[in-house]
Amino acid sequence: MIRRLCAGLAALAALSACSVVPTPGGAGHRPPPQSHHHRPEPPVAASPVAPVPAPKPTSAAQAGVQPGPGFVSFGINPDGARAALTAFRLSCPALQRRTDQSGLTRSGDWGQACAQAAGWPDADAAAFFANQLAVVQVGDGKAYATGYYEPEIAGSRTPQLGYEVPVYKKPSDLVEGDLGDFFPDMKGKKIRGRVQGGKLVPYPDRGQIEDGALSGMKLEIAYAADPVEFFFLQVQGSGRLRLPDGSVMRIGYDGQNGREYVGIGKLMRDRGLLGPGQLSMQGVMAWLRANPGEGDRIMRENKSFVFFRELTGAGPIGALNVAVTGRVTVAADPAFVPLGAPVILQLDRPEANGLWVAQDTGGAIKGSNRFDTFWGAGDEARMIAGGMSGRGQAWLLIPRAAAARLVGPDGQAARS
16 A cells, blocks of 8 residues: 555544554543541442443444435536546445445445446546546544555665665565454454564564664665655655666555554654644654754654655556556545545535545545545645645545445334
């Protein structure tokens, strides 16, 4: 997948949204009460037990699905529809092969739409989506979207003065497993580590790797010039290295060390390190450069470390193993969105409104109606993705047969 461990991640909003901060002892944890009395208190009636909150849905089918407005009512512009149709065609082979974790579609549901898409005229792309697919809303449809892009940073294929930050490929001793193979209710949950003494142990974290834990393993595929720029390239999950001779080496996600991603933007904001004018990726980077010692320690608090491979041909490559497209591809949680499905966003950030195609995932892009919009490469893409934090509504486009199964005759949400 193109990134990605944290999607969007370019902005502080994205960085904040991508962090998972556990509460000590769990959501209901609090310290034991301290008594200041020197004699026993009289007995009191027991307080009523607070109701246990309902568990959060773990799939779109559990969140509930209801019909959305007609496609025509969204006023999708012809260029946007044409670009989305091109991306949908590209996604169709993988879309039809994959098992849909969201529970929205079944094997064979996408066959007719994909067959029609293959020969549908680009000039009438909007009619394809209006005629072949149905608009549905998952849960309450309340969307939150961040942004990501393909960064370009200075790099070299060989170590030399000024290019000393190793870019590693995936180590051969990194083991990955799906916990669902052992516990069915944990299907899709990954665990990564390495075997030592017959036991699976955590893989070295960011700080340990930067201190040389992988030295001597011949994993270096390139060297970056700037550790801060490389840190953010890891957050994005793919990028371009501008080599000393002016040529470009493109690199893409090849694995991750299995350690928890920590969004340093949120961490810095919570510590009062960022002022009002610094609440963006650019502001975070400026602070890290101005405070190199503390900045290095903060970056190491994100223990996640991404490994890369060199990319040739079209790219970058998303979770469907097809090239993603700026201003068209969106990353989503496959438990709530069939990968390859079109998505409509209407947000308070108008540049992100319109028709997208879910072709990617992200380690922090979790839950219904949580998306990470991809903006391509270059300065404009960096600027938009770096400040993207949009809220509004989201709808999915799925085959009509699937929508008919999911939505009852009374038009109410169908739940599993």
